[in-house]
Amino acid sequence: MSLSLSWRAAVVSLLLLSLFLLSWHLATRGIGTAQQMSPEYARLMGATATQGKSAMPGPIDVGAKLWELLRNPFYDKGPNDKGIGIQLAFSIARVGAGYLLAVMVAIPIGFLIGMSPLMSRALDPFIQILKPVSPLAWMPLALYTIKDSSISGIFVIFICSLWPMLINTAFGVASVRKEWLNVAKTLEVGTFRRAFTVILPAAAPTIVTGMRISIGIAWLVIVAAEMLVGGTGIGYFVWNEWNNLSITNVIIAILVIGVVGMLLDQGLARVQRLVTFPE
Amino acid sequence: MTDKFLSIEGIAKRYPAKAGGSVAVFEDLWLTMERGAFTCIIGHSGCGKTTVLNIVAGLDEPSEGTVIMDGQEIAGPSLDRAVIFQSHALLPWRTVLGNVAYAVTSKWRSWSKDQVRKQAQIYIDLVGLTGAEHKRPSELSGGMKQRVGIARALAIQPKMMLMDEPFSALDALTRGTLQDEVRRICQETGQTTFMITHDVDEAIYLADRIVLMTNGPGAVVAEIVENPLPRERKRIDLHKHALYYPLRNHIIDFLVTRSRTFTQVTPHHDPRAVPVVRPSPSPPASVPGAVQHHSQRESDGVLDGAERPDGGAPQNRDRASLAGSRLSGAP
Numbered sequence: 241m242s243l244s245l246s247w248r249a250a251v252v253s254l255l256l257l258s259l260f261l262l263s264w265h266l267a268t269r270g271i272g273t274a275q276q277m278s279p280e281y282a283r284l285m286g287a288t289a290t291q292g293k294s295a296m297p298g299p300i301d302v303g304a305k306l307w308e309l310l311r312n313p314f315y316d317k318g319p320n321d322k323g324i325g326i327q328l329a330f331s332i333a334r335v336g337a338g339y340l341l342a343v344m345v346a347i348p349i350g351f352l353i354g355m356s357p358l359m360s361r362a363l364d365p366f367i368q369i370l371k372p373v374s375p376l377a378w379m380p381l382a383l384y385t386i387k388d389s390s391i392s393g394i395f396v397i398f399i400c401s402l403w404p405m406l407i408n409t410a411f412g413v414a415s416v417r418k419e420w421l422n423v424a425k426t427l428e429v430g431t432f433r434r435a436f437t438v439i440l441p442a443a444a445p446t447i448v449t450g451m452r453i454s455i456g457i458a459w460l461v462i463v464a465a466e467m468l469v470g471g472t473g474i475g476y477f478v479w480n481e482w483n484n485l486s487i488t489n490v491i492i493a494i495l496v497i498g499v500v501g502m503l504l505d506q507g508l509a510r511v512q513r514l515v516t517f518p519e
Numbered sequence: 520m521t522d523k524f525l526s527i528e529g530i531a532k533r534y535p536a537k538a539g540g541s542v543a544v545f546e547d548l549w550l551t552m553e554r555g556a557f558t559c560i561i562g563h564s565g566c567g568k569t570t571v572l573n574i575v576a577g578l579d580e581p582s583e584g585t586v587i588m589d590g591q592e593i594a595g596p597s598l599d600r601a602v603i604f605q606s607h608a609l610l611p612w613r614t615v616l617g618n619v620a621y622a623v624t625s626k627w628r629s630w631s632k633d634q635v636r637k638q639a640q641i642y643i644d645l646v647g648l649t650g651a652e653h654k655r656p657s658e659l660s661g662g663m664k665q666r667v668g669i670a671r672a673l674a675i676q677p678k679m680m681l682m683d684e685p686f687s688a689l690d691a692l693t694r695g696t697l698q699d700e701v702r703r704i705c706q707e708t709g710q711t712t713f714m715i716t717h718d719v720d721e722a723i724y725l726a727d728r729i730v731l732m733t734n735g736p737g738a739v740v741a742e743i744v745e746n747p748l749p750r751e752r753k754r755i756d757l758h759k760h761a762l763y764y765p766l767r768n769h770i771i772d773f774l775v776t777r778s779r780t781f782t783q784v785t786p787h788h789d790p791r792a793v794p795v796v797r798p799s800p801s802p803p804a805s806v807p808g809a810v811q812h813h814s815q816r817e818s819d820g821v822l823d824g825a826e827r828p829d830g831g832a833p834q835n836r837d838r839a840s841l842a843g844s845r846l847s848g849a850p
């Protein structure tokens with residue numbers, strides 16, 4: 241074994257990527273033959289019919305366009321032409337706002353459910369019924385009551401990130417080891433001090449796992465929500481580019497959404513490592 | 520000797536049974552402990568000894584009866600009674616110092632960080648963990664973890680220390696060292712201690728009085744064995760003492776057979792007058808009365824009858840001879 245496992249994995253990853261790019265390139269290089277037609281008719285037809293070019297952009301087209309978009313990500317030329325950076329910033333801000341609201345609601349309620357068997361049973365039917373509802377099903381209700389599409393988007397993010405955090409917090413709090421609670425009891429530690437010095441650190445790994453699931457779901461949902469409400473955001477960008485028939489931009493958006501989602505997840509993974517304790 | 524530092528008065532613990540009614544782990548249990556004494560309770564698992572300890576700790580409530588410590592009824596856990604758990608129960612996200620300091624700040628809320636640190640350090644040094652203050656529990660061996668548990672319990676200077684099989688999860692060598700440490704600390708500090716164990720040798724080495732419990736359900740305190748070995752005993756020559764084997768055999772005999780048959784053999788056992796047994800220095804003879812015997816009858820105000828080796832009631836004499844013949848090996 242001359243190379244470490246991670247190096248060998250990186251080599252295989254690169255090979256797979258090149259293979260994928262090569263087959264993509266070959267598949268979209270140009271297929272059919274150009275048909276003979278009058279120039280006037282040809283002007284109405286796309287490049288597929290006139291030059292035998294594939295409608296699907298190849299990796300080189302996408303790369304060039306990506307470079308162009310990334311070189312100037314923050315331009316703003318009216319509602320339908322904004323830089324991809326601006327669109328992303330709108331989406332991240334919405335996810336951030338909805339997500340933070342959910343954190344502020346889910347963690348205290350999760351503590352309540354985890355610490356009180358009464359509240360756990362009393363709230364269980366509500367959670368069980370509301371949890372499986374697709375967050376987008378709330379959208380009309382949100383639009384009608386809030387009367388603001390942007391805030392409605394935030395609300396949808398809030399509602400979808402609420403459940404995993406709530407359930408994980410309640411579970412983490414309820415399954416804190418009895419012996420640790422007994423230690424707090426024998427030391428006559430009050431409820432609040434116990435919540436912050438024993439239960440919170442003990443349940444933190446489970447809570448952060450819930451937060452990690454939530455941020456993943458929130459980032460999935462924001463694209464769909466912005467497609468619905470329109471205006472700004474990366475979801476709107478995707479839909480707008482589909483209407484422009486710019487497959488290149490759609491592919492770029494997919495790539496960018498994936499990278500941002502990964503970064504959000506990695507950020508919380510780092511938090512998770514901080515709060516995890518070895519036993 | 521009449522100092523009833525801790526008095527367990529007629530406690531019972533019942534659980535609802537599946538077929539209706541209730542199952543009693545133990546009923547009408549009476550026990551007293553003196554200040555500065557080391558009491559061990561020994562019995563098979565399931566006899567409810569952990570429940571007794573949890574009730575004394577305030578972590579569990581008796582279905583009936585009450586426990587009085589230092590003139591006050593026990594109502595819930597208290598900083599007066601420190602518990603050392605079998606599973607050490609250290610907070611894994613805190614360091615050794617952090618774990619001990621957590622207990623110290625719980626006891627003395629207004630103390631400055633420096634004061635807390637000093638107090639914690641004293642007890643970390645006492646249990647021999649100097650230098651490991653900033654390690655986390657996961658970096659410590661089982662024995663070291665339990666040392667932290669002991670330091671945490673002692674650091675709050677409790678009136679009483681409660682230990683629930685504290686060394687049962689440790690290997691024999693570590694267990695021996697820790698027993699030495701606990702014995703040294705308890706003698707130095709005069710700490711009143713109540714310990715659960717199922718290790719006969721541990722009980723003989725550490726305890727002043729060994730409480731024998733019969734098997735559950737419906738367990739009773741069968742007798743209290745006074746440890747006749749000198750207070751200044753050492754592990755090395757413990758087994759050479761003339762009384763070591765009579766004492767050990769007596770306890771093992773109890774655990775092997777009498778813990779099972781006691782309630783049938785002794786139907787008139789009075790839980791408030793548990794016989795106190797003290798194996799005598801004479802070598803085992805077939806003469807009944809090889810053990811001195813006296814009852815602990817609180818209701819009479821006679822707590823210790825060392826001056827009255829024959830005991831008061833004839834009932835007690837029967838029991839004395841029974842125990843004596845058991846000790847001598849004759850049925």
